[in-house]
Amino acid sequence: MDNSSLIKAPISVELEDFKKLFDSSLSSSNLLLNSVIAHIRQKNGKMMRPMLVLLAAKLYGEVCPATLHAAVALELLHNASLVHDDVVDESTERRGQLSVNAIFNNKVAVLSGDYLLATSLVQVGLTRNHAIIDIVSCLGQDLAEGELLQLSNVSNLQFSEDVYFDVIRKKTAVLFAACTKAGALSVGADDEKVEFARLFGEYIGLCFQIKDDIFDYFESKEIGKPTGNDMMEGKLTLPVLYALNSTADKAAEKIALKIKNGEASSDEIAHLIEFTKLNGGIEYANETMFAFREKALSLLASIPDSDVKTALAVYLDYVVEREK
Secondary structure (H helix, E strand, O other): OOHHHHHHHHHHHHHHHHHHHHHHHOOOOOHHHHHHHHHHHHOOOOOHHHHHHHHHHHHHOOOOHHHHHHHHHHHHHHHHHHHHHHHHHOOOEEOOEEOHHHHOOHHHHHHHHHHHHHHHHHHHHOOOOHHHHHHHHHHHHHHHHHHHHHHHHHHOOOOOHHHHHHHHHHHHHHHHHHHHHHHHHHOOOOHHHHHHHHHHHHHHHHHHHHHHHHHOOOOOOOOOOOOOHHHHOOOOOHHHHHHHHHHOOHHHHHHHHHHHOOOOOHHHHHHHHHHHHHOOHHHHHHHHHHHHHHHHHHHHOOOOOOHHHHHHHHHHHHHHHOOO
16 A cells, blocks of 8 residues: 555545535636636645644544534635745746746736635634634734745845744644644544644644755756745745855855845856755755654654554655655
8 A cells, every 4th residue: 555545544535525525615606716726726736734634633533524624724725825925926836837826817816815715714614613713713824924924034144044943834834733733623632632733733844844945956847846946036945054054154155145135146046056965954954854753753652553643654754755
């Protein structure tokens, strides 16, 4: 059995129920909106976040309607944030295909993202669970705050790992943590189990984002973005932050500041990528990611063996070993 099958095995029936609810939540009589939604769903990903909601619920009970509505709400909010991010970043690609704003325009993309967000709120309301509603409401705040923090960091002359982790906790880790926490809450888990689930999700999210950032230093059509894309957008991620701080190389720092200001050439970006590789940036980021993986595994070690526990361990392996 491959990894995908192992992850889905304990929730195969529930995953089909989720897909039906997700599809029905996006039905609309608006032809333009339907075109946008159809485009987004061409590359809908592996539904990794909804699966995490279902697995967290199954860890402590049985998936119920509140679980499914929570999973749909979180996936819709995630998709809304991606559509809006592409407008903010002026990106023309998403998951290897043209972004919504590239095919339609910024107005359509923003309004479609707003529709997805509003539909997310409708779905979370149907959970009839105030704690889950709080999670989704606060998640929207955190995602926006993470983007703003990243933008404000451009003017910061320091190459701070602390700021980097603040950003990825709010931009990525908080979403995975919301998935596991909402899943646990949906089946009435106690406070200790809910916190366990939240922390496990946060570790997964940190691993996920660090892995994504490592991808940016290598050429791959599978990933769906060109090498150095983060730097082209003025973002300095963990590998290059380590290389800069561990060497204090003035020439490299000068290029890094130009990147933050959006003034670096493609040759300068290529130079800084090579500098990062030569000075242990990729190895450091990998070590950091695997340290978070070990923390997540140590949490799982306290749980009795089950097919759900196996699925969560395999899920974690997928996050750190994936190639796109």
